[in-house]
Amino acid sequence: MTERGIPIPHAPGFIANKTPRIVTSRFDYEDSFTIARYEETGGYQGLRTALSRTPEAVHGEVRDASLLGRGGAGFPAGVKWGFCPPGVWPRYLVVNGDESEPGTYKDRLLMELDPHQLIEGCLIACYAIGLSQCFLYVRGEMAVAQERIAQALNEAYEAGYIGKNILGTEFSVDIVLHWGAGAYVVGEETALIESLEGNRGMPRLKPPYFPASIGLYGQPTIVNNVETLSNLPWILSNGFEAFKAIGTETSPGTRMVAVSGHVKRPGVYEIVNGTTTFRDLIYGETMCGGIRNDAALKAFVPGGGSAPWFTADQLDLPFEASQVGPEGSMLGSGAIMVMDETTDIPAAALTLTKFYAHESCGKCVPCREGGTWLEQIMRRIVNGSGTKRDLDLLIEVGETICPGDFPHASNKEKGLSAVPFPYKMTTICFVGPSAFAPVHSALTLFKEEFEAKVAGNSDRNYVEVTISA
Amino acid sequence: MTFFTEENLELAHEIIGRYPKQRSAMIPLLHLAQEQAGWVTEEAMKQIGGLIGTSSAEVLGTCSFYEMFKRHEVGRYVVNICTTMSCALMGAEELLEHAETRLGIKAGSTTSDGLFTLEGAECQAACTEAPCLQVNYRHKYRVTLSDFDHLIDELADPKNEGTPRHGVLAQIRQHIPTERSVGAMHPESVNAPPVWIEEQKEANS
Numbered sequence: 001m002t003e004r005g006i007p008i009p010h011a012p013g014f015i016a017n018k019t020p021r022i023v024t025s026r027f028d029y030e031d032s033f034t035i036a037r038y039e040e041t042g043g044y045q046g047l048r049t050a051l052s053r054t055p056e057a058v059h060g061e062v063r064d065a066s067l068l069g070r071g072g073a074g075f076p077a078g079v080k081w082g083f084c085p086p087g088v089w090p091r092y093l094v095v096n097g098d099e100s101e102p103g104t105y106k107d108r109l110l111m112e113l114d115p116h117q118l119i120e121g122c123l124i125a126c127y128a129i130g131l132s133q134c135f136l137y138v139r140g141e142m143a144v145a146q147e148r149i150a151q152a153l154n155e156a157y158e159a160g161y162i163g164k165n166i167l168g169t170e171f172s173v174d175i176v177l178h179w180g181a182g183a184y185v186v187g188e189e190t191a192l193i194e195s196l197e198g199n200r201g202m203p204r205l206k207p208p209y210f211p212a213s214i215g216l217y218g219q220p221t222i223v224n225n226v227e228t229l230s231n232l233p234w235i236l237s238n239g240f241e242a243f244k245a246i247g248t249e250t251s252p253g254t255r256m257v258a259v260s261g262h263v264k265r266p267g268v269y270e271i272v273n274g275t276t277t278f279r280d281l282i283y284g285e286t287m288c289g290g291i292r293n294d295a296a297l298k299a300f301v302p303g304g305g306s307a308p309w310f311t312a313d314q315l316d317l318p319f320e321a322s323q324v325g326p327e328g329s330m331l332g333s334g335a336i337m338v339m340d341e342t343t344d345i346p347a348a349a350l351t352l353t354k355f356y357a358h359e360s361c362g363k364c365v366p367c368r369e370g371g372t373w374l375e376q377i378m379r380r381i382v383n384g385s386g387t388k389r390d391l392d393l394l395i396e397v398g399e400t401i402c403p404g405d406f407p408h409a410s411n412k413e414k415g416l417s418a419v420p421f422p423y424k425m426t427t428i429c430f431v432g433p434s435a436f437a438p439v440h441s442a443l444t445l446f447k448e449e450f451e452a453k454v455a456g457n458s459d460r461n462y463v464e465v466t467i468s469a
Numbered sequence: 470m471t472f473f474t475e476e477n478l479e480l481a482h483e484i485i486g487r488y489p490k491q492r493s494a495m496i497p498l499l500h501l502a503q504e505q506a507g508w509v510t511e512e513a514m515k516q517i518g519g520l521i522g523t524s525s526a527e528v529l530g531t532c533s534f535y536e537m538f539k540r541h542e543v544g545r546y547v548v549n550i551c552t553t554m555s556c557a558l559m560g561a562e563e564l565l566e567h568a569e570t571r572l573g574i575k576a577g578s579t580t581s582d583g584l585f586t587l588e589g590a591e592c593q594a595a596c597t598e599a600p601c602l603q604v605n606y607r608h609k610y611r612v613t614l615s616d617f618d619h620l621i622d623e624l625a626d627p628k629n630e631g632t633p634r635h636g637v638l639a640q641i642r643q644h645i646p647t648e649r650s651v652g653a654m655h656p657e658s659v660n661a662p663p664v665w666i667e668e669q670k671e672a673n674s
Contacts, residue, residue, distance in 0.1 A: 012610055013597040055666055090489075090659040102553045102592040130666035133489065133653060140500075140537045141549075141593060143606040146639035153643050163649030171665045174651045176487045177643045181496055181535030184591065198495030198521070200534035217490060217656045260555035260596035267597050305554060305592070335596065337554050351557040355591050361534075 011112045011144065013105060013258070015267035017286050020246050022254045023230045024270045026114050033148050035155040038116040044161055046233030050124045051169050058128040062232065065240035066252050068273075070106075071096055071187075071225030072304065072333045074321050081129050083212035084220040091220040093126055093134040094196060094211075095229060098180055098187040100139060102305030102355055103335030106256035106268055107226035111138060111145035114230070115152035119175065121229030123161065124236055126173045131222060133174050135196055140180040149177055184359035188429045189223040190215075191361065202363045203429040227256055227334075248274030251320050257281060261338035262295070263288035271319065278302065279315040282338060295340040299445065303332025305352045306434035308421070309441035310409050328409040328418040345449045349442035350378045356435035366401045367432025373397045374435050386454045394443060398436040401426060406440045416444065472512040477505055480642075481520055487645065489653045491521040495531050499538055503636040508539040537606075544579045545634045546624050548572075549590035549603045556592075559599035565589055567614045571621060584625060586635075605635050 014027050026032040026041055038044070050058045063078030084091055095118070099107040110118060122134045136153075138146050153175060156162045164172045183201045185191050190204035193216050208214050215221025231253060235243050244252045251274035258268045259281055265288050271281065278300070283290050291297050299309045308329040310317075317323055324331050339348055357371035377394055380386045398406065402423045410418040425433050443450055473481055481501060485494040498520065502513035509532055511525070518525040532538045539547075550556075550565045569575055572585055579586040595601040598610035602617075609620060623629055633640065 011595075011608070013595065089662050090654065090656055099594045100592055103555055103596050104592075105594045105596045108594045127665065130663050132659065132663050133651070139594070140535070140638070141603065141606045143638045144608075147641045150639050150641040150643045154641070157644075157646055157649050160649075163645070164651055169665070172651045172663070174487070174645065174653070176645075176653075178493075178497065179500070179638070180537075181499065182537035183535050195496065196493055197490070198492035198523075198531055200531055219656050258597050260599060261558045266599070301554070337558070337596070339558065343558065348554060348558065351552065351554045355553050358591060 011109055013266075013268045014109055014113075015265065015269055015287070017269055017271075019270060019272050019276075020254060021270050022234045022243075022246070023110060023114070023117065023227060023256065025234075026117070027109070032113045033115055033152065035116060035152065035159060038114075042237060043116055043233070044120055046236035047120050047123050047127075047161065048167065049236045050127050051167060051171060055128050055130060058124060058236070061240050062124075062128065062235060065235045065243045066250070067228065067231055067235065067243070068251060068321075069225055070227035070231075070255065070334065072101065072306075074331065077224060077228050080210065080212060080224075081125070081222055083210045084129060084222070085213055088220050089130075090132040091130060091222070092216045093122060093131040094189075094192060094216060094221055094223045095122060095134065095136040095226060096187065096189065096192055096223055097136060097138040097142075097145070097226045098192060099142075099226070099333075100184045100187055101333045101335060102352055103258060103260055103301060103337045104304050104333040105258040105260070106334055108139075108142055108145055109256070109268060110226050110230050111142070112148050115145075115149045116156065117230050117233055118149075118226055119152055119156055119162070121232035122175055123166065123173065124232045125222065125224065125229060127171050129222065131173065133176065135176050135178050135216075137192055137196060138177065138179045140182050142179075146177070146179050153177055183361070184355075185361045185429065185431055188431075191429070192223060193221060200361070202361045205428060247272050248320060250274065250322055255319060255334050257319070257334040257336060259288050259336045259338065261300070261336075262292045262340035262343070263290065263338050264292055265289045274320045275318050277316050277318045278310070278336070281336065282315070288338075291338065291340045293340075295342065298339045298341050298343050299345070299441075300339060301335070301337040301352075301438075303330045304335040305337075305355060306330075306430055306437055307332050308407050308409065308437050309445060311411060311445060313411055314409055325421040326418065328407040328420060330421050344382075345442050345446040346378065346453060347382045349438040350375070350382050352438040353378050353435050356431055360431055360435070364427040364429075364432060366426045367435065370397050370401045371432060371435035374439055378439060381450060381453050384453060385457065386450075387457045387459045388451075388454050389459045390454060391443065391447075391450055394439050398440055401432040401436050406436065408441060408444045411445060414445065472502065472505075472510065472516045474505065477501055485521060487653055489655050492523060494521055495523075495528065496535070499528070499532055499535075500638060503538060504638070505636070507545075507634060507636045508542050539635075542579075542583075543635055544586035545584050546604050546632065547586045547588065547606075547635045549588045549593070549606075550576075551591065551593045551595075551599070551601050551603075552589045553592040555596035556600040561600040564600050564602070564612060564614065564617065568617060571618060585621070604632050606638060607632060
């Protein structure tokens with residue numbers, strides 16, 4: 001119940017499995033978000049362990065755990081922390097809770113169901129690298145997550161876990177809850193910082209590539225994803241060896257993955273990283289249980305709306321970046337969207353392209369103009385008024401955002417070999433390329449569906465415009 | 470110049486005090502203004518500018534970037550129907566069309582009784598529970614057409630108090646107790662590492 005007496009419904013979606021549970025271990029409790037339950041189930045022990053060691057030792061533990069960032073880019077957290085230039089103070093922590101990548105649903109669960117775990121993770125990070133203030137940036141459209149975190153912060157301040165002289169040590173840090181106001185691009189870490197400074201949320205020109213060197217107020221700033229930080233209490237309590245015993249050497253631990261679309265049991269699963277395959281997830285009896293109505297799989301998006309698409313040919317790839325990249329896509333933010341044989345592919349691709357066109361911040365011309373054009377061309381194709389020339393035009397426009405070969409999966413039936421990830425881009429951030437990714441995948445893997453939609457429409461008369469000086 | 474109520478003004482000062490630079494309070498204060506009035510008025514933007522030491526044009530600049538800030542009156546309930554991929558695959562388009570018929574308005578507009586604003590929206594991080602929608606940023610999951618009708622009947626009932634009106638987000642506020650607060654320092658006033666860090670070791674690590 002909130003202060004005003006309105007009950008908060010529990011966020012659904014999580015499906016427990018027999019796999020090890022690192023970040024979802026408390027999700028089965030009705031009161032998982034309270035400090036009482038948290039303390040009863042080993043909560044704040046990771047912080048106590050951290051405080052009994054030197055900050056360098058704690059940083060070392062996280063580095064040795066090879067914890068890969070769970071926000072999308074998959075960069076090792078411990079390495080990222082090491083990018084803070086020595087001798088530059090103060091340093092800040094910004095928590096990226098702006099989850100809004102299409103298909104992604106995990107950080108909201110972690111914030112609503114186990115906010116103390118996230119808070120403990122923040123405290124461990126601040127202690128390890130000397131961050132003097134933490135800003136917890138939650139997406140604006142998540143009223144319940146904001147409530148749960150506010151309550152958890154109030155409890156944790158009261159109990160002496162946050163603020164001055166934490167647990168009687170000289171470690172002192174404030175955590176400030178902050179929330180956004182509706183802008184996908186703010187999930188990009190430099191745009192997040194702009195937003196936190198009170199500005200329009202537009203990404204900053206790079207280099208510097210990492211805000212760890214120049215970030216919030218021009219100071220060294222660590223931006224970490226909610227799931228990444230939520231792993232830290234477990235790592236500190238159980239040690240990096242126990243963490244690395246799960247998953248593979250290069251992708252240790254677990255990952256939260258949301259599977260949505262045309263499957264029998266859509267849900268959020270905590271899976272073993274590195275070894276679980278897309279087939280395990282989509283067809284596994286204890287996971288999604290196959291495609292709805294036992295239909296055939298047409299395609300799936302493996303890593304959030306920005307990721308190039310896969311088909312049944314890629315089902316046996318594991319959740320391992322070093323294998324998915326060469327196959328032409330990315331694991332991104334742990335979001336799989338499944339399309340069965342009944343799916344209208346151009347229409348499905350349009351739902352993503354219009355998202356990115358809508359969410360372009362307008363800073364880079366190729367994204368602002370290109371995204372809009374991609375959407376408009378796609379719209380007329382889907383509506384049945386496109387022409388054959390439009391199919392080439394899509395690629396032409398896409399190449400102004402991403403010059404050269406765009407990554408795509410291999411396909412036996414169509415005789416395609418994979419073009420590996422990543423792509424070249426003419427924009428500062430990934431919003432522009434993301435508008436093109438679904439168009440390119442759909443057009444490469446399912447060109448016949450586009451051709452069927454434009455068949456019989458005669459090309460418009462294009463007027464060649466010559467500009468003379 | 471006085472838009473905020475006395476209580477909210479006090480809260481505004483508390484919020485500003487949490488940030489190393491006061492401009493960072495811009496978005497939280499815009500939310501507070503929207504909570505008070507249901508939308509962001511010009512008076513609110515003027516006062517926010519004054520509070521954080523910037524012009525109302527700067528406030529408008531930030532405000533206009535973010536979709537949640539409404540610069541005109543909207544309905545008591547803003548209904549956002551997700552139309553991005555996962556929801557689209559599960560029938561979002563049909564749901565949105567049904568909503569338009571049920572409410573008698575097009576997406577993007579408000580019913581004449583001022584009760585509902587309908588919007589087609591983008592991914593709401595509830596993709597496994599498609600199709601989903603939000604009422605004032607609170608989720609409803611796996612919404613069927615009849616669920617939608619039922620929801621609208623429920624919200625239209627004047628006795629309904631289950632969903633706070635538009636503008637109200639978290640109903641629990643963060644409160645940092647003064648005796649526990651470390652306090653925000655302007656970045657230029659700090660040039661030494663925090664006390665628990667020994668710089669020499671840090672530099673060598």
